[in-house]
Amino acid sequence: EDKVVQSPLSLVVHEGDTVTLNCSYEVTNFRSLLWYKQEKKAPTFLFMLTSSGIEKKSGRLSSILDKKELFSILNITATQTGDSAVYLCAVIRAGNMLTFGGGTRLMVKP
Amino acid sequence: NAGVTQTPKFQVLKTGQSMTLQCAQDMNHEYMSWYRQDPGMGLRLIHYSVGAGITDQGEVPNGYNVSRSTTEDFPLRLLSAAPSQTSVYFCASSHDRVTNTGELFFGEGSRLTVL
Numbered sequence: 001e002d003k004v005v006q007s008p009l010s011l012v013v014h015e016g017d018t019v020t021l022n023c024s025y026e027v028t029n030f031r032s033l034l035w036y037k038q039e040k041k042a043p044t045f046l047f048m049l050t051s052s053g054i055e056k057k058s059g060r061l062s063s064i065l066d067k068k069e070l071f072s073i074l075n076i077t078a079t080q081t082g083d084s085a086v087y088l089c090a091v092i093r094a095g096n097m098l099t100f101g102g103g104t105r106l107m108v109k110p
Numbered sequence: 111n112a113g114v115t116q117t118p119k120f121q122v123l124k125t126g127q128s129m130t131l132q133c134a135q136d137m138n139h140e141y142m143s144w145y146r147q148d149p150g151m152g153l154r155l156i157h158y159s160v161g162a163g164i165t166d167q168g169e170v171p172n173g174y175n176v177s178r179s180t181t182e183d184f185p186l187r188l189l190s191a192a193p194s195q196t197s198v199y200f201c202a203s204s205h206d207r208v209t210n211t212g213e214l215f216f217g218e219g220s221r222l223t224v225l
Contacts, residue, residue: 004152034212041218042114042200043153048212088152092212096141096160097168100152 002027006089006101014109017079021104023089024071033065033072036088038103043088046074079108112136116201116217123191123224131186131220133201139215141204142184143168144176146197147219153200159184191224198222 004025013019023033032050036043047056049065049072056063060079065072076083089101117132135142143158155168159178173195175187184203188195198221202214 006152009150032212036214042216043214044216045213090153095166096158098143098153098155098214099169100145100154102150102152 002091002093002099004089004091004099004101006087006104008104009102010105010107012107012109013079015080017108018075018077019079019106021074021076021087021089021106022071023073023101025089025091025099025101026070027091027093027099029094030067031092031094034090034092034098035063035072035074036090038086038088039084046087076106079106081108081110084108114201114203114215114217116199116220118220119218120221121223123188123222125192125224127191128187128189129191129222130188131199131201131222133184133186133217134182135184135201135203135215136182137203137205137215138181139203139205140181141206142178143202143214144174144184144186145200145202146170146195147200148197156186156199188222191222193224196222196224 007022035046047063052067060077063074086103088103090098114135140161144156145153154170157176159165201217
């Protein structure tokens with residue numbers, strides 16, 4: 001059975017801290033791994049990772065994929081209260097199928 | 111630019127009732143999909159469509175029907191609602207095969223409660 005597991009389930013940090021969110025997967029016909037941020041309502045796209053070892057970066061957020069060990073991490077440096085959200089990891093399998101993990105809830109305190 | 115519009119935002123049903131969740135996008139996206147989100151379980155794919163006239167089952171299709179008669183609309187039908195279908199439902203679209211871009215545009219969600 002295909003599965004995507006995120007850890008930790010939740011995390012509380014203070015502004016300025018650096019956090020690392022984890023996503024491990026076991027799926028057949030892996031194509032790519034995605035990260036989304038979900039604040040109050042709809043998830044918004046962050047990154048798509050297809051190749052191992054190539055870091056994707058956007059401002060204070062960065063992510064990398066390890067296809068040998070079947071995991072990805074999402075790093076957020078110098079966290080701000082606006083980073084508080086649920087972060088979702090998803091894997092694209094062949095045939096346009098997406099499997100999402102359960103999410104990591106991040107709370108950043110002032 | 112409306113993006114992806116879902117209606118209704120909230121709905122309460124009794125067991126056995128039927129209803130349709132509407133989804134419309136104005137971005138000329140070929141790919142559309144429906145997800146349900148339950149606490150601690152992330153998003154699970156119900157049905158998806160890669161173009162008008164084409165639909166396919168996702169991970170949890172039982173109890174739901176879809177159709178795609180136009181590029182813009184992708185309604186989700188519950189034929190006989192059950193309490194297990196209480197959830198938040200998201201419609202999402204993509205301008206290309208999701209395997210190419212990964213970027214899904216989500217609607218704001220529809221919270222459904224089945225009593």
